[in-house]
Amino acid sequence: MAKSVLSKDVRMIDVPEVDPGSYNPDRPISGLIHMQLVHLSAAEQRFPPNKRTGVNIAMLHKEGEAAEYIAKVTAMLHPRGGKKKKKSGKLRPSAKKTPKKAPAKSRKGGKAAKARR
Amino acid sequence: MSQGLDNLKHIVVLMMENRSFDHMLGALRKTNPKINGLTGNESNPDTTGANVKVQANATYQGQFQHDPDHHFAGVDLQIFGGDMGPDRVPNMQGFIKSYSTQGASVDQSHAVMSYFTPQQLPILTTLATQYALFNGWFASIPGPTLCNRAFAHYGTSFANVDMNLFYITDPILSIYSRMNQAGHSSKVYYYDAASSSLEVPNLLQNQPELFGLYKDFVADAGAGKLPEYSLIEPNYSDHPGPGGGQILACDQHPDHNVKAGERFIAMVYNVIRTNPDLWKSTLLLVVYDEHGGLYDHVPPPAAKGVDGLKGQPPYVAKPAATGTGQPFNFDRLGVRVPSIAISPWIVKGKIVPGPEDPANQRIFEHASIPNTVTEHFIGTYDARTDREQQSDTFLDLLTDTMRPDNDCPAFRL
Numbered sequence: 001m002a003k004s005v006l007s008k009d010v011r012m013i014d015v016p017e018v019d020p021g022s023y024n025p026d027r028p029i030s031g032l033i034h035m036q037l038v039h040l041s042a043a044e045q046r047f048p049p050n051k052r053t054g055v056n057i058a059m060l061h062k063e064g065e066a067a068e069y070i071a072k073v074t075a076m077l078h079p080r081g082g083k084k085k086k087k088s089g090k091l092r093p094s095a096k097k098t099p100k101k102a103p104a105k106s107r108k109g110g111k112a113a114k115a116r117r
Numbered sequence: 118m119s120q121g122l123d124n125l126k127h128i129v130v131l132m133m134e135n136r137s138f139d140h141m142l143g144a145l146r147k148t149n150p151k152i153n154g155l156t157g158n159e160s161n162p163d164t165t166g167a168n169v170k171v172q173a174n175a176t177y178q179g180q181f182q183h184d185p186d187h188h189f190a191g192v193d194l195q196i197f198g199g200d201m202g203p204d205r206v207p208n209m210q211g212f213i214k215s216y217s218t219q220g221a222s223v224d225q226s227h228a229v230m231s232y233f234t235p236q237q238l239p240i241l242t243t244l245a246t247q248y249a250l251f252n253g254w255f256a257s258i259p260g261p262t263l264c265n266r267a268f269a270h271y272g273t274s275f276a277n278v279d280m281n282l283f284y285i286t287d288p289i290l291s292i293y294s295r296m297n298q299a300g301h302s303s304k305v306y307y308y309d310a311a312s313s314s315l316e317v318p319n320l321l322q323n324q325p326e327l328f329g330l331y332k333d334f335v336a337d338a339g340a341g342k343l344p345e346y347s348l349i350e351p352n353y354s355d356h357p358g359p360g361g362g363q364i365l366a367c368d369q370h371p372d373h374n375v376k377a378g379e380r381f382i383a384m385v386y387n388v389i390r391t392n393p394d395l396w397k398s399t400l401l402l403v404v405y406d407e408h409g410g411l412y413d414h415v416p417p418p419a420a421k422g423v424d425g426l427k428g429q430p431p432y433v434a435k436p437a438a439t440g441t442g443q444p445f446n447f448d449r450l451g452v453r454v455p456s457i458a459i460s461p462w463i464v465k466g467k468i469v470p471g472p473e474d475p476a477n478q479r480i481f482e483h484a485s486i487p488n489t490v491t492e493h494f495i496g497t498y499d500a501r502t503d504r505e506q507q508s509d510t511f512l513d514l515l516t517d518t519m520r521p522d523n524d525c526p527a528f529r530l
Binding site: 010016 | 134177178184239243261262263280281282310311312313314315317318321322325328353354355356357363365366370372374376377379380383390392393521523525526527528530
């Protein structure tokens, strides 16, 4: 952490280390992670069969192995660089797009801008 | 308008997992009676009929090998103690009974009454006592994670109270889409690909351009490119890191190590705190999505406003979805969660009153997040639920005075 940007008399509070041995990728997955697997499995059905992982999520019981699958499908959905994907199904009505405005204080259309006018 | 509000350029929300207000911060009442925490006399009956008091015996990990129930029917039991009558009143007496249905033994079931001492949680305690702590921030619905997070993204869960896949069929945009459409910037930063985002059903599948990784948040903050609105998701699993390292879950969902979450909260805070431009122009909200089945003593109040679009039938969850045999009209909030607003423009030690102070109470829920962001950056915007529009917002906490640098702590990792 760049302490140098802080005043020298800033109160620094120590953050305790996590106990060694806490790491457990063999921990059984929670209901939350299970549902994440279900959602990602449904999401990868949008890809052609030869692009899918071929993983049977019913066989994933531990956090580490779930994480491996999650990483694969997430990379498929959100390749680094964040290229905009073409929507494959109607999930919401298309919204009217307004042109992007230049970054400036006047961009704020909320209370901040109104009070300054 | 206050100077703090005039300077506000960024709102950042860090949403953690599954811990109640009393479990994490209830002990603070002893040092500050204005904090609506625990007296120590609160109790719940267990399955033998014994009355079990809250205890300062929370541990960082290992207490909740069975995950406490946080699905709708389980939370209903927790809040109403099993009373299903038409005129029932919340009594917050069913937490232990609920946990005992999850495979916990009698002794194990008492764990839901545990709470942390302030010394065990130096990060959360520091933030709660240095900035603005909400006595009355509640989960949006008495149910699980995904529906509650949906309220933070859309201001509604589109009539869902469970964790199943759902698709948006109404023209309600997420806060990210609203912002981007209005020429503003926003992003969801998830921890890494192996943790991913929980917003898979709708956003990640269809609008991956709205997402970044936690390391992008750090880079964007450092490069002066932080979006106007950001939501950060913690790491949801223990998994190997690049090059074989160990990445610990830091979401604090039981039974992940709570200390790891403390470290992550500290990291996010430090990113903003150590950047002078960001520190003076950012409000950081640290909030939990739901209570995770852990005890809180405050009965959830009624929800304000109608959960639905004007002119449309309001959202209703059917009995098959609630699991209680009754429909749910989205007219009642979920259990209270920790929520802290952080900015040097906030008065030190501010306590935002909740239901304990009926004359001055302010009730917040996750719809308050998109409402606050919409009102500040976009302004008038009707294509959202009445409930979101009526939810309380929190930027009035920003004052005319910016606390000096030496009055705001930082964390040494």
